[in-house]
Amino acid sequence: MTDTLEYSALLQLIAERSAAFRAAVASAPGLDAPVPSCPEWTLFDLVRHLGTGQRWWAAIVAAGPAEAPPAKDAAGAPREREALLAWYAESNELLLSALREAGPERECWTWWRAGVSPANAWGVARRRVHELLVHTYDAQLAAGAVQPMPEDLALDGVAEFLDTCNSTPIAWPHEAATIHYHATEGRSWRLVLDGTGAWPVPLTDDAEPASASATATAEQLLLFVWGRLTLSDLKIEGDPQVFEQLIAWEPEE
Structure with missing residues (x-):
């Protein structure tokens, strides 16, 4: 494993990147704005995807060790922007609550179990940080106002991708x-x-x-x-x- 970010730092980064994501969505022309980096997706699709993912991983972490993940529920994302942002904020808090309760060492199902990244809450937290980092870029691109990524976070993101996906x-x-x-x-x-x-x-x-x-x-x-x-x-x-x-x-x- 390339980097060893503290668990508390990962949780803080999830909160910070989530705030940046919501700010990008709030500043966009509308939820029907296309996301150039995610072909055929609108901004609504992006928010629904990320919020659904936060809820799914919250359930995975809460379940602990398992041979298979719980079903993913894509329903419930409202179409009005303010309500959608509130739904997303709730989704993110569900994930953070599950991670706080679990602690870094709790094992759980992950799709990368055979790789370098650990199949535990720490590994999930690190993966979600970088999912948020990249999807915040996507949202900022849709809003027409891309901001530079924090250098240290981008460096860890490359390492995390290799550890988890490669x-x-x-x-x-x-x-x-x-x-x-x-x-x-x-x-x-x-x-x-x-x-x-x-x-x-x-x-x-x-x-x-x-x-x-x-x-x-x-x-x-x-x-x-x-x-x-x-x-x-x-x-x-x-x-x-x-x-x-x-x-x-x-x-x-």
Whole structure:
């Protein structure tokens, strides 16, 4: 695991990013505003998606260890903006309450159980921080007023994505490769892809050259791995096909 944010800091970040998300929604022209980074979604769809996710993860954390998650309930999001924002605020508080009651070590169902990120409330809190971070960007884009991401949070976001979304024991179906990500703020990460799966590992000075590497700001790297930017937005060295293969890969357990 790349970073070890304190649990209390994660909960505070959920509250702070949620406030920024609500502010972006409140400032947008309307709930029917398109979200350019989420094709075919309106701002209403984005708020409903994030609020439903907060409620679902609240139920998952409250349930504790389980073989399967509870059903996701997408109903109940009102169409009027003020009511929708109140519904979203309630959704976020349900998640925070569940996380506070659980504590960081409580195990629970997660879809990343076989990867690097822990299947517990701490892992859920960290994932939700970055879900909020990226969807706040989406909402700000829809509102026409994108604000820079906090640098430290964007850096952790890249690490979290690798830990959670790019770590799996499912064998890489292509020729073994390594990817290096370099943030211009001075942090780097290494992703190994081979027959044992996909694994983020420390990037040391004596590491072998990468099959491909991407260099950009932490925010740009984060938006790239989340599918908001493309290879053309980054400085790419080596074989770009490795990135294309990774983007297209959908490992199944």
